Amino acid sequence: MARRAISKDSNLRQEELGPSLSVTPSAVSKSSVSHQSAVTLNYFPDDFEFSAIVQEIEAAIEDGIDPTLCAKGSSGSYFVRDRQKHIIGIFKPKDEEPYGQLNPKWKKWIQKHCSPCCFGRGCLIPNQGYLSEAGASLVDRKLELNIVPKTRVVRLGSTAFNYGAIIRATARTKKSIVESVPRLGKRFNRIGLPRKIGSLQLFVHGYQDAEIWLKKFDTTPLSEHTAEHFQHLFERLVVLDYIIRNTDRGNDNWLIKYEPAPPKTVVTTKDHSVIIGETNKLFSALHHIPMISNLEQPATNIYPYYQCMVKPICCIHALFDVDPEVVVKPPIEIYIAAIDNGLAFPFKHPDEWRAYPYHWAWLPQAKVPFSKEIQDHLLSKLQDPAFVRELCEDLRALFKIDKDFSNHTYEKQMSVMRGQIANVVEALQEEKTPLQLVQMPVMTIEHKHKKTSRTPSLQEEFTRHFNQTRPTFSCC
Template structure:
């Protein structure tokens, strides 16, 4: 494994005011993504383990499911530990290995994709969902970041493979010339790197089982709390692809505590460990739209039809997220962190990003009101959609920027504007 260079330890994200990223006032182009994350050494170690495994010819495996390139990454013991989705192998990507999606795009382009989403930003959406999850401490999204990886099993065009082969032959036969090459091997691909979760099954599988076998009261309450965290995440990022097949449930049934040798002579139920249940929100690549979906393709949240969606939000979820979401400075910090992630994309457009954040702020405004009013998830999704635009004012005392958020409620093609109290950003 090569030693870590100075370039490797460049932080992957840097603070830049996205109000200034436009035209001639643009800052210097940001450095490329690095696979070194100083704020998260454990994640860095997982990426390093995958890289060492690939150096040992343990190659990523292409998943047969899905409509784009999705690869299972393994460690040196050939155990799956992560999932990688390259940017150029997304449904709109020019190197998408799934020919069925290519035929769909070719034969029926008018019905291909989602017009409310920015094309080829699925990898950023995956990482952005993880960022929101961690910021709100929901803990339902497996940790996801953007990395660069190269492997023979990824889908490359013939030119890249020929270049790689030629450079390798020159380096082997003429070492002096080979040392002058900037890079040997295939070019690394930028994509989302998500930690792999074990012991989980599709939600649809367990939901059908739960309809036939009722959960114990304590486990049912635990599941409700986990479900509400999923709702909060999906609503904020406006996930357009949340079916019951792309979120996971892990259900660990009751077990007898064998530490007590007198188990047979006792009737103490404390010896029985209650069932445990967990939720994992995966496949978050179709979120963060720059406008609300059109009525004829609304992309509903499929969890809204579940019985759990009819139960009002619990006090637990209100205590967890309401203090933060009610603070517009926290919301602006969240938007700033998303900017630090999204502006790394070569196709980044500041105006489009601000539209995406207007949708996010509107979703947060609705969610905050629903939590305060004691509404249920199904009542939340029935609320009129809102966008909240940011308008910068003059400079106030202490050189602080007055930012006014203007909300616009959209209902039946009519738009009603109102002003949300301004905040001060240093």
């Protein structure tokens, strides 16, 4: 539940990240020689900027600026910094996830040993939260929702991470050998602790838990214009969570940034005699402007005429004013960030003890029908079988990073996601509300892998199965 980073888009703007993400090419080039291994492991050909950020983090760690454990949450999550000691991301190692063996937090350890029947989530693949984090970012980019901070799978190593005693002893032994027998030490692939695979999410600045702002909005409502924009962002969060079937979306793990700008006031005049006089000056100026082609120095000669035109033009608009003051609406200053996506992409719908509901379904925004804006933005994509197929293949390429990847389990995950997409399409077409969306019967759409001589149709490729089993408790 730590604050994280923002992706590049119109709603969550890159410039709001501040100087902490200003990784200059020169800074990267200086570190690229001494950190060649980092480039090999953490280089993204399609995203040079993210690659540069990872290299900057590696360089900071080698300079002794270690990550720090986040106090919040139930797993090992670490704030990572650049060489100026600015927080620029949050790293979640795979083996320190809530159900991982090296989780440094005691909460899950106590739950595992004192209440094993309630430990874990039976619909999720254990210890693959880092893939879920990166997968949510991938879906966000594909659908152009622009609400998930950019997240990718990387490998980082630091003494601040939680390692086993044997691993630490091995690292100390290697270091001693290098110091005492340098020639023998050259045979080691890596000196120090091994890198851990995990998700790296860019850090977001100026955001607070949604729960904090939602309480404030109850007493101090948003303006109509801002509320409309917030509703559009909320709908994007709904679609994202529903498609990836996020099993852990409370109001404390999505963020809101709200900084209302003071309205600007423009005072206008109603002295029509002044307006008429200034208008006459304008026409006089227009009449005496020489042809541009006849000017020896157009930029210099035309400036006096331009200067005498500015005031009349600014004054003419007063003819159309009704009130003595015109209030200019401030720019939209509300944004959201969907973080903590590590418990998504289940291989089946929850059907045991808990339902893992979406807590945003109880908000008043969930009772408003989906807007035309979200319909126009998503329907063309989600109704396209080729787009859905490409999305599934992109997720396959991501999930295959894990050494325990199972194609059978992956197909089950995609069956759930296809069913969720089908429900979203129906809800958008029928202009349902987010609350009505979560009340729709859940289903899976399974791929049948039929081989035919002709091109198979959508009905021949996929089969729908509605989920008949319901969890015992639907409120938690």
